[in-house]
Amino acid sequence: MKEIGRLRIAVTTVTGTAAPETYAEALSALAADAVIPGPLGARFAPAVRLRNILVHGYLDIDHGRLFDELGWIESTEEFAAAIEHWLEQNADH
Numbered sequence: 001m002k003e004i005g006r007l008r009i010a011v012t013t014v015t016g017t018a019a020p021e022t023y024a025e026a027l028s029a030l031a032a033d034a035v036i037p038g039p040l041g042a043r044f045a046p047a048v049r050l051r052n053i054l055v056h057g058y059l060d061i062d063h064g065r066l067f068d069e070l071g072w073i074e075s076t077e078e079f080a081a082a083i084e085h086w087l088e089q090n091a092d093h
Helices: 002-015 024-032 038-056 064-091
Strands: none
Touching: 002 024, 024 038, 038 064
8 A cells, every 4th residue: 555655646746636645545546647547446445445454453353354355456467557557658757
């Protein structure tokens, strides 16, 4: 998640848009700026939720639920490809 936040800050320098305050906002902004497709951003939303649960200890860990929350992992290659494509398109900035 930190990398998503850092990526968004880097994109901000190219697009001139506002820096996000949360990881969820960073993910939404990446989709809004067409860095990643909107549906891909939506598939990664559970990753933000899972990160908050694990890092902040909001809930007792239910290993079955944890497994259910990992569906977004299947989209990591698509996410990386979208970022790579955006970087190639904006290399001169």
